Amino acid sequence: MTILKINGKTHKFNQDPSMPLLWVLRDILKFKGTKYGCGKGLCGACTVHINGQPTRSCVLPVSAVEGQEITTIEGLSENIDHPVQQAWQELNVPQCGYCQSGQMMAAAALLESNKAPSEQEIEMAMSGNICRCGTYPRIKEAINRAAE
Numbered sequence: 001m002t003i004l005k006i007n008g009k010t011h012k013f014n015q016d017p018s019m020p021l022l023w024v025l026r027d028i029l030k031f032k033g034t035k036y037g038c039g040k041g042l043c044g045a046c047t048v049h050i051n052g053q054p055t056r057s058c059v060l061p062v063s064a065v066e067g068q069e070i071t072t073i074e075g076l077s078e079n080i081d082h083p084v085q086q087a088w089q090e091l092n093v094p095q096c097g098y099c100q101s102g103q104m105m106a107a108a109a110l111l112e113s114n115k116a117p118s119e120q121e122i123e124m125a126m127s128g129n130i131c132r133c134g135t136y137p138r139i140k141e142a143i144n145r146a147a148e
C-alpha cells in the first residue's frame with residue numbers, strides 16, 4: 001500500500017513502488033493537469049512541487065515521495081487562481097498549452113522563494129522548462145506580472 005499526500009488530501013493505492021510519480025498522478029489518481037513530455041527529466045512538462053520545490057515527476061519513483069507534500073497544478077491554489085495562473089490568463093501566455101502547467105509550477109516555486117526575481121533569475125529558474133511554441137517572452141512577462 002502506498003500512501004501519498006497530494007494537494008492536502010491523502011490517497012491510498014496499491015502499485016509498484018518504482019512506478020514514477022507522473023504515472024501515478026495521471027493514470028491512477030487522474031490528476032491530468034501534469035503532463036508527459038519526454039519521460040526523461042529533460043523538458044519540465046511534468047513539474048510538480050514536492051515540499052514546495054519544483055520537481056520532475058516523470059523520473060521520481062513514487063516510493064521516494066511517500067510522506068512528502070505533493071502539489072500539482074490542480075492544487076496550486078485553493079478556490080481562486082494563483083497569481084501566476086491569473087497572470088498567465090491576463091497575458092494569454094499559452095499557445096498549444098501542453099507545457100504550461102509545468103511552466104506555471106516552476107514559476108510559482110520561483111516566486112515562492114524569490115518575490116522579486118531579476119530577469120536573469122527568471123531565466124535561470126525557467127531554463128529547464130521547454131516550450132515548443134516559443135512562448136518564452138510571454139512567460140517572462142507573466143512572471144513579472146505575478147510578482148507585482
Ligand code: FES
Nearest residue numbers: 037038039044058
Ligand atoms: Fe518529465 Fe519531460 S516529462 S521532464
